[in-house]
Amino acid sequence: MIAWITAVAQAVLVAAVAPLLIGFMRAVRARLEGRAGGRLVQPWRDLRKLLRKEPIIPADAGMIFTAAPLVLMATSVLVAAAAPYLSTGGPLSGVADLIVVVGLLLLGTVALALAGLDTGTAFGGMGASREMTIAALVEPTLLLAVFALSTRVGSTDLGAIVAAGAADPAAVFTPASALAAAALAIATLAEAGRLPVDNPATHLELTMVHEAMVLEYAGRDLALVEWASAMRLTILLGLLANLFIPWGVASSPHPAALAVGAAVFVVKLAVLGGLLAAGEVFVAKLRLFRVPELLAGSFVLGLLAVVASAVLA
Amino acid sequence: MNEVAAALAVAFALAGVGAAAGWAVPARGRSTVAGAATAGVGAAGAAAGLAAVSGTGWQGHLPDLLPLAGVTLSVDALAGWFLLLVGGVAVVVGVYTVGYAGRGGHGPASRTALAVLPVFVAAMLLVPAAGSVSTFLLGWELMAVTSLLLVLAEHRHSPAARTAGLWYAAMTQAGFVAVLVGLAWLAAAAGGESFAAIRAAGPELSPVVSGGVFLLCLAGFASKAGAVPLHPWLPRAHAEAPSHVSALMSAAMVKLGVYGIVRVGFDLLGGGQRWWWLLLGAFGVVSALYGILQAAVATDLKRLLAFSTSENVGLILLGLAAAGLWTDAGEHAAAGVALAAALLHAANHAGFKTLLFCGAGSVLRATGTRDLDELGGLSRRMPATTLLFTVGALGAAALPPGNGFVSEWLLLQALLHRAPEAGMVVTVAAPVAVAVVALTAGVGVATYVKALGTGFLARPRSSAAEQAVESPRGMLAGMGLAALACAGLAVAPAVAAPALDRIAGGLRTGIAPLGGSGVDVRLSGIASTISPLWIGVGVVGLAVGFAGAARAVGRARRRAAAWDCGDGPLTARMEYTATSFAEPLQRVFDNVLAPEQDVDVTHPSESAYLVRSVQYRRRLPDRIEARLYQPMVTAVDRVGRAARGLATGSVHRYLAYMLAALIAVLVAGVIR
């Protein structure tokens, strides 16, 4: 029962924090670029506005177009509930492991890609094609990182991995772990559609990836897409944080521990988000056909991590 | 005579009756009779399989059938698994056939093509039920010849079908001979041709014999399974056969290649040396990668599905290889999981590939084309088919909560298992395998997004697609059955756990890999669990919940012309096609796929600097076929032409041959 409550709490927390994280990152970036920027809660306001607007769908779109935001949202919430953000006990331990998380996130991507194709527009198809290409290439890196992380513990169970890290922090700071972290970080950028793989703020159609897919959404559909996307970034950053900075995650379902866990989680998110936003100031988007090179690099990092974990451990 | 024997007897009898009836009844009722017979044979086979996987074995010997050998049948849990698989697919295809192949249907209504169908299924049931080398080979060859007749069903109007039939005939016969020599060698070395005798002698065979036998059998079985580079028949035959036949071949027949490897490698030879499994793993890796890359760039829907079969077979082989390697290393728990992953994936693939090929058949029937570039817009015209195809695609893309995901998860668990004492080769091979599985999964997702997105969604890109209508109820019913099976395997794979445990236990691993599974899938020896049911319920429940919530708070949707950055008005010509969708992936894997591109620029007569028209052509031939098989075919043809010089028609030359032979015999007598 407590596990269920924790899961719901996690989902609510992630859902609540995600737009704030986006707002925070925009603010950091604006500050670094010397702009005033919006306020922290601006994304929340955008969502509220969108939810009130009339949803318009393209004439040729079918049921997939309307279903995609729901699927995207559902997968994001499910992952948010299942992954160990607040407690290593694994709120839904035994339901989903790291591979399932990867799979669920991919399912969300697929839903959006199909929606992009369903619009029948050139941009929708273009975005879908690019997004799926990137997703296909990210997959090996993600699973190799999973491999490197799981060999240490002998399980792909996220809770177990985080708990092991928390219990023995020294084990986290191994070469294998560092390499895995680097690989996973690049994969996160690609999955979440951040620079240098994709520019979330672009308004030039030809360079769009994620945005091209969702061009035709409006109203509450768009709100769901935006919200879910923000949650995905939160989820990924949160995972990165708890896997490689395992302190502060509650090891028991005690409310106080959970509260501390939540606070630490938010702080970690802020730090990582700030770093990411700061980094994005200094890089430009890669040409689409240079992206595979970046992903190949991350793949090599992942492979090295695995080999290191096998040989050095 | 227990229930397995009874069910098998019913299956074979029904096949005979069905074939005769399919031959005799007039064209109007033919598809109904043949379809019903096929479904009946399948149901009886599945019943036999169900009994066998529940622990009821059966052995029988019919000495008067098959001269010089007799027919020996032996059904254990492993055989039962494949009987169940073949039978299940046949039930679906039988129901589908009634609507598909009938009058007004798209499929062939010829006597042969329909009468052979139940016999083909019976032959596929005979293969796993066989208990001796001769019986196995009989089933194998019957299966080959019946499927060949079915592939050729549309020979009259399709030159491609004839070519496909020829490729299939030649390759399947070559594979048969490899298996024949291998198994006959094994029987000779073991001193008996019944599986029981071989099993008893198997582990004592010399490594040369067992290695040779394994290589020969592997060549034949891997070719039947469509493993790259022994695959060229597969994309041709699966694409050109009528779709219900493609479904049977791709979902069921190909699996019997897998069955052969398990039966010979694990059971009869009793495991083996490490290099066997590394070789098998190499087959798996190459098949998975090459298959999915070709599928990703294919624009022919059935060719895409066919190459995807190669990919899935690659994953299954990878699982088997892992099982062999882990057994060799003494890691029995991981070996059991790997074996379970392979077998479960075989079943999952059977489920979703039946569905997908039947779906492709419905599309073909409705539009007359398999070219994804010419399709589109079917989701509004054929909503039920689209929904069913989506279920299949979800499974094929190995995404949760589809059924393919569970077996790929198991496979990954087996590959992620770490055993430092297993040696360096395995330590390096395992992550490579994981990376390959992951890349395969990623590209596979892109492939099925392409198939679904460009084939079914958005606007129709041809008048044929525009005029498509929904399939008749019989076809939808067949596909519905397959979809139900997929859903069942997706949310409750644990129902298969006792069967898989029994199979793994029977193969000397002595382990029950999925022992503790209930709602969750729990592994013995590996501390990972998932709960497919809760994942499925979670995704669907949350999505439905959000839909309700959004509708409650928001306003009603309105349709309007697509914005498309203000570009409009849109035409179907502006859509992304399958070709354009796959273009980035094709560019990334340019070196592997080696597309052939031609750009022809024509100039007006006035000036060479002006351009009148540009013509761009791109072809993506199967590179392995072009580089490996075409030269072989050319060489054989050259030998054939050169050999005409042996028979010039000169009587003197012929006499000289004889004189030379006489002198040789005399000289041999003198020298001795």
Next chain:
Amino acid sequence: MIDQLLNLACGLFLLSAIGVLWRRELSALIALLTVQGLALTGIAVLLAVDRHSVETAAVAVGVGVLKAGLLPLLLRRVLARVPEARETAPLVNVSASMLAAAGLVLLAYAAARPLVALAPTSAAQAAPVGIAVVLIGFFLAATRRRAISQIIGVLLVDNGIAAVAFLATGGVPLVVELGVSADLLLAVLVLQVLTARLHAAFGDTDLDELRELRD
């Protein structure tokens, strides 16, 4: 005395075969075949005398009639109907044929060793001659272009075998001998008819022209 005569007959038998290889006029070939038939008859007669066997004597008479009389007669009739006098261009020229014949004779002697070793009579000693003639006949058939030459090659093979039969065993059982002779006669009759048809169909009996059926 008989041994010497036997050796003489065998020598004549082999020489006539080599002569067939040497000459080109078809009429001369037929004459040589007659000589060979006579030599074979001689061998049979000598053996009959040696063994005091009436049966062999009867066979000898039959052989004489068939091989020295009937078959050459048939061939002459063919020659009369097909006006080609010479073996113009054998596929292997005469001198090379001679060398080949020498080699074949040597091979025959080597190969016939078991026959000789089995029965150390003087007749058996000569058995290799028969095998040599078989090989020469074979060679003739394989290198000569005229239909008649090829028939003669076939007959040489047959004479050689008959010689082996007489020399090594004193002749095969009568019933077999009768059957073999009947077969031989019929075969030559068939070939005679076919030669005529060849001539009618191709206007020639050059066997190298027979190239319609190939591959």
Next chain:
Amino acid sequence: MPPSLALYLPLAAPIAAAGATVLLGRRVAAWVGVAGAVTILATGARLAATVHDGPDVTSGLLRADALTAFMLIVIGAVATIACWAGVHHLADEAPEPAAARRYLILVQLFLAAMSLAVLADNLGVLWVAVEATTIVTAFLVGHRRSRASVEAAWKYVVLCSVGIGIAFLGTVCVYAAAVAAGAHGTTALNWTYLASHTAGLDPDLIRLAAGLVLLGFGTKAGLAPMHAWLPDAHSQAPAPVSALMSGVLLSVAFYAIWRYKAVTDLVLGPGYTRTLLLVAALASLTVAAVLLIAQRDYKRMLAYSSIEHMGLIALGTATGSRLAITAVLLHVLGHGLGKAVAFCGAGQLLRLQGSSRVAAVRGLATRQPALAGTLGLALLALLGLPPFSLFASELGIARAGLSAGQGWAVAAAFGLVVVAFAALARNGAAMLLGEPQPTTDPPTSSGRPRAAAIAPLAVGLAAAAALGVSLGPLRDLLHAATTTIVAGH
């Protein structure tokens, strides 16, 4: 009917039928010919019932053991199909009465000669009978008197006469050895005597004889490199005669090899003949495979397929174990039936098409479903696919070969079989499948073959398929026949 009388029936019946032909009309004579063939089949069955578990039946020069009975059944079965199909062949071709009469007489004499070959106890008489088959079939091959058929007949007679002469030389050697061992007169060449008195036979001479006999009868059996007459003769003969020549004559020649092998193996051990047979088997399979690849004539294609099957039979004979010989015998029967159907079907096709070129036939399955079905099934049977009996026998040959440690030979042989398979399949597909070209229908085509003309072919296919499912009563006979060949080992 007493069994000893049954020995003469297979000779008397066809000769009587031949005689009756002189008196009767063409149609009736053709059916009388069928009766002659059926008599051989029935006599074979009658003898089989006696000899499969009892003593041999002997009368004068003739003798029947299980192998003889089996071969009579093969001859009778194939001849029944060929003569039955021949009735329609004659009706369709409608040759001049004299030619038709000559054809019918020669076919019956041919059957009598083959029956004599398998019934003769004396190896010399066996030789005479085999040579007699050459003589009677010479005019059947040259039946049509075209340039091609005269050419084929010439090559056939010359090559076979010379080749079979070598076999006679071998027979003489055996006789010499037997005489030297103390045998007298006709008895010395009796197979029963030789097989039971091998002790005194000189091994060196028997060795020489074995090689010569194999070469000689190998020529008649179509083994490479003595095979060259076969494609010409089989492609030029009228279809029913091709069926008989390909279906049984080759096997009758092989029958002679088995008889000799049974004797020589007792003297020499199996090694020598095995080596020779293996070389011949692989050479035959190679020749057949490479020449099938670029084959453009469907009757020659079937002829080369016969060479391929003779290669397989030689392979099984080389192996020589019980399983191998049983498989070889079954192969002989299966091949006889399949090839008879294929050649008779090809004959009907030739009549409809006016050309035996593969390229001239397109889309037969659409144009002539019954004929195409028959031809296609016959082709499947000849390719060794189940349910036809060639599948079981090829499987048996392979298993036996591997058990005897001849894995490399079996592997090489079956590798070549795959090449032949692909080549046959390619040509078969080119002829049967696809859209018929309207222009390929020549004016001579006079509609479809009647159902009656297809009937004998369907019966042949049904028999071949039934044999592939179960041997039934033939089982004991096959085992007894095997014993006569393998008894010595």
